[in-house]
Amino acid sequence: MPAAGLTIAEAAATLGLTSDTLRYYEKDGLLLRPVPRSSSGHRRYDESDLRWIVLVTRLRATGMPIRDVRRYADLVRAGDGNELPRLELLQAHREQVLQQLAEVTSHLGAIDHKIGIYEDRLRRLEISA
Template structure:
């Protein structure tokens, strides 16, 4: 299990940003998912808060959420996403670990892509057969 250091606190007194609803609309994730990412240690740093305690997302937060979304969409397990976030939070000096984690994930994605491409070829072949039977051009 990976232990993480606490995320540095950020103040938002003089900083503008997006509400959770606006961040949700911008990222395509639900507010629940955004809160989950924060609660589960996936965010790069603590999401800022207004004086009343409402979340305020910066462009940097949204860029990080976009990266998380890409990792998740390509099948990276939450456990590995959490590990990657923890490495990034620790700062310089662990780039080799980050690289290894991403390269291993990339290899898995390429294997999945090859399998999907193979399956797509089989589907295209069947489509060609049915188009031929119906006298339609390929």
């Protein structure tokens, strides 16, 4: 009978994280619950753990600080009744991300312009060579 759930190494590979990071997230209160253990005390991640950690990685990858992920996890862990603060937290993050995207896009435009200048210059050097 195979054990239910993934080992920490399997979960890490699936999620694109390291085992160390998974332990760190758990210790830091980013997960909804202590990950269940096998009889020998090893972590076993089930589907709901993985689904949550995927969300955590999305929040992290869009620049949300650990401390805000923890605040969000705290809210979800607290159960029903605080949907509004959860929504507000996500909406605030969304605004941040949009602003960040706009800023980066605009800077990228300027960098692209500079790239164009170098390309022109190099084309001309090539021709005159």
